[in-house]
Amino acid sequence: MTPAHQEDIDAHTGTATTGHEWDGIRELNTPLPKWWLYILYGTIVWAIGYIVVYPAIPLVSSFTPGLSGWSSRAAVTQDLADLTQQRAPMVDALAKASLQEIGKDDRLRGFALAQGRAAFGDNCAPCHGAGGGGAVSFPNLNDDDWLWGGKVDDIHQTIAYGVRSAHEKTRSSAMPAFGQTGILKPAEVDQVADHVRSLSGLPTDKTYDKAAGAKIFEENCSACHGAGGKGNLEFGAPDLTDQIWLFGSSKASIAEGVHRGRGSMMPAWSGRLDDTTIKALAVYVHALGGGK
Amino acid sequence: MSLWQKHQIFEKNSLILVIGVLIVISIGGLVEVLPLFYLKSTIEKVEGMRPYTPLELAGRNIYVREGCYNCHSQMIRSLRDEVERYGHYSLAAESMYDKPFQWGSKRNGPDLARVGAKYSDDWHKQHLDNPRQMVPGSIMPGYPWLAKTELDTREVAASMKVLAFEGVPYSPEMIENAEKDLVAQASVDSADADAMTKRYPKSQARKFSGLEGPVNEADALIAYLQMLGTLVDFKLYDGKANLR
Numbered sequence: 071m072t073p074a075h076q077e078d079i080d081a082h083t084g085t086a087t088t089g090h091e092w093d094g095i096r097e098l099n100t101p102l103p104k105w106w107l108y109i110l111y112g113t114i115v116w117a118i119g120y121i122v123v124y125p126a127i128p129l130v131s132s133f134t135p136g137l138s139g140w141s142s143r144a145a146v147t148q149d150l151a152d153l154t155q156q157r158a159p160m161v162d163a164l165a166k167a168s169l170q171e172i173g174k175d176d177r178l179r180g181f182a183l184a185q186g187r188a189a190f191g192d193n194c195a196p197c198h199g200a201g202g203g204g205a206v207s208f209p210n211l212n213d214d215d216w217l218w219g220g221k222v223d224d225i226h227q228t229i230a231y232g233v234r235s236a237h238e239k240t241r242s243s244a245m246p247a248f249g250q251t252g253i254l255k256p257a258e259v260d261q262v263a264d265h266v267r268s269l270s271g272l273p274t275d276k277t278y279d280k281a282a283g284a285k286i287f288e289e290n291c292s293a294c295h296g297a298g299g300k301g302n303l304e305f306g307a308p309d310l311t312d313q314i315w316l317f318g319s320s321k322a323s324i325a326e327g328v329h330r331g332r333g334s335m336m337p338a339w340s341g342r343l344d345d346t347t348i349k350a351l352a353v354y355v356h357a358l359g360g361g362k
Numbered sequence: 363m364s365l366w367q368k369h370q371i372f373e374k375n376s377l378i379l380v381i382g383v384l385i386v387i388s389i390g391g392l393v394e395v396l397p398l399f400y401l402k403s404t405i406e407k408v409e410g411m412r413p414y415t416p417l418e419l420a421g422r423n424i425y426v427r428e429g430c431y432n433c434h435s436q437m438i439r440s441l442r443d444e445v446e447r448y449g450h451y452s453l454a455a456e457s458m459y460d461k462p463f464q465w466g467s468k469r470n471g472p473d474l475a476r477v478g479a480k481y482s483d484d485w486h487k488q489h490l491d492n493p494r495q496m497v498p499g500s501i502m503p504g505y506p507w508l509a510k511t512e513l514d515t516r517e518v519a520a521s522m523k524v525l526a527f528e529g530v531p532y533s534p535e536m537i538e539n540a541e542k543d544l545v546a547q548a549s550v551d552s553a554d555a556d557a558m559t560k561r562y563p564k565s566q567a568r569k570f571s572g573l574e575g576p577v578n579e580a581d582a583l584i585a586y587l588q589m590l591g592t593l594v595d596f597k598l599y600d601g602k603a604n605l606r
Contacts, residue, residue: 128393128396133401133403142440143601146442192447196496334482335484337479
């Protein structure tokens with residue numbers, strides 16, 4: 071500021087003006103509030119400290135790492151290591167124990183259920199529902215009807231390797247497309263669909279011929295679904311005599327299954343989730359209500 | 363000469379003011395953005411990255427067209443809780459063939475950086491048709507027309523040409539076979555599938571939507587979603603070596 075400015079005091083307010091004038095109008099030069107100014111100086115000092123302590127200035131092929139040597143990647147690696155260490159006593163115990171031992175030990179079981187619930191919410195709930203209630207083509211995990219077995223070991227295997235997944239140890243089977251491949255004619259598909267409905271006491275169409283339907287079932291379906299349609303856990307072949315239907319119990323839906331085949335896919339979680347999480351999930355799913 | 367008088371030249375000449383503003387603003391870009399392109403610490407070495415297959419690329423174009431990035435990020439930040447939920451934090455190298463990248467900045471829905479192979483194709487198909495059917499509380503809009511719309515395959519080769527110009531290593535052979543590879547990947551047991559897999563390692567071929575008939579838009583989008591985050595094998599990735 072030149073001294074000239076300070077001499078130019080506005081008569082009404084007693085404040086100095088900037089000293090220049092446009093068309094007879096002058097501008098007040100009100101000083102900045104002191105508190106504001108000190109905060110500004112404070113941030114400048116802080117920024118200098120920040121540059122010294124943290125990574126800041128880019129150089130030719132690297133950057134100034136700062137006195138602290140901090141990096142976001144090292145920080146998250148450390149955070150995760152801390153977490154692992156914090157959980158280690160229980161996780162190690164879980165890793166060592168067999169699924170049966172976990173079931174008998176209340177403390178381990180409680181931990182497995184808590185870990186399982188969290189993992190289920192993110193990884194399993196999108197398909198099987200938040201409570202494990204399932205949806206069309208995604209099995210209900212609350213009932214005691216199991217495609218590949220409801221013992222905790224069976225559940226563990228299904229979660230780890232999936233069903234018709236890309237994993238080499240996957241559970242796998244195929245319901246053939248009897249109609250598409252021409253093994254059964256449309257009329258035969260119609261008959262056998264009615265027969266499947268009759269197995270669980272559902273009403274059948276008038277056109278249903280019991281002897282013909284039973285014969286088609288015997289020749290084509292019983293190898294996997296069993297002579298009485300009770301299913302087979304070895305092939306993931308569903309029980310056709312109960313009231314639980316993965317793809318719906320309507321004749322149209324059953325006929326579509328016979329015509330096109332069925333085969334829904336469950337991903338393998340081994341690799342994506344760690345071994346103890348998969349164990350915890352098996353314990354959790356087993357405890358949902360239908361575990362055998 | 364006072365500070366004020368030195369500044370007069372900017373205040374009294376608009377052109378000089380504009381040049382001054384440009385210089386000040388560009389310092390932000392030069393200091394904060396430009397170094398990321400050459401600093402060793404920001405460029406990781408990973409194995410497994412390859413350009414998108416024609417079908418995946420078509421799916422990616424649909425992803426961009428429908429504005430999926432408005433609600434879904436593809437960027438797992440280096441924070442403990444994100445790594446716990448989504449898996450290894452995203453690496454710059456994983457977006458090397460994304461032009462433009464789909465990191466997003468908003469998460470109305472979950473992050474999709476590693477959604478590939480997490481759910482079944484059937485789940486994706488039903489979820490795209492009507493998200494509420496699979497996730498009752500979902501606020502995602504349904505995209506039922508994707509499965510009903512035949513995929514326009516004519517532009518895929520042109521897309522690849524543009525990307526090749528931008529530096530994505532699409533060979534002339536890949537561009538020439540674009541449509542053939544696209545159809546092969548969206549078919550079951552196609553005779554051309556082996557040639558396609560040879561050009562694009564780790565690619566999977568099947569009818570992603572499960573629907574019969576020509577390749578539809580859901581096939582392409584699901585193919586893209588099912589490969590997200592599956593290329594880099596993090597068991598082989600040395601995180602410590604890349605802390606530079």
